[in-house]
Amino acid sequence: MDHLVLTVIAEDQPGLVERVAKCIAEHGGNWLESRMSRMAGQFAGILRVDVPAQAHAGLTEALRQLEQQGIRVLVAHSGDEPERQWRMIHLELVGNDRAGIVRDITQLLARHGVNLESLDTDVLPAPMTNELLFRADAMLAVPTELPLDDLQQHLETLADDLMVELKLQPAE
Structure with a gap:
């Protein structure tokens, strides 16, 4: 086949x-x-x-x-997938919409060897203000040699710069 x-x-x-x-x-x-x-x-x-x-x-x-x-x-x-040495991590991100959020997040992930397995994004009105909020839901394959605390710290620094909230948790 x-x-x-x-x-x-x-x-x-x-x-x-x-x-x-x-x-x-x-x-x-x-x-x-x-x-x-x-x-x-x-x-x-x-x-x-x-x-x-x-x-x-x-x-x-x-x-x-x-x-x-x-x-x-x-x-x-379809090629054979190499034996994976990854941890699957779920990323949720919410913040005020602005150009470049996806670029900035994916640049950081790529720089640390993190593979983006799936990404769903939306721009929705905020509940009370109707300002546009950007929402991302991603599944990340994180190399086992990358400490999760390091990735969390880098992402939190970027989140502060982007003024977004993010949450990382092991995938189920």
Whole structure:
């Protein structure tokens, strides 16, 4: 079996996921996992599938044909993930919205070898003032050799500069 990672993007429309799933099933593929979401009228997703090696080319062509229906699919081979020496940490962040928050946080994380496993963000009105609040919810893979106290200290220093509140806790 070939392990493939597919990235899908299209204007949101009923039946979009069904058409991708149909292509995969018609080529003997198995849908393993996915993350999908609608935002601002667009639909995007990433998914991992197994497909028989002999069906790989046919599946790739069938997915390419979906572009005629406005569905773009990027196909990539899934590599074996190396043995991980990580601790999974959950990060929550809330603060007044301003440009550059994601850049500043991700620069700090990258500098310390922390891998961003998932990131969900929103900008919402504050309950009493209606000022815009930025909210981030992330899952971090922290190298086991990086002391969590050090990461916490660096993040808290940055949080003070950004005027945001953050909370780190081990993932469950």
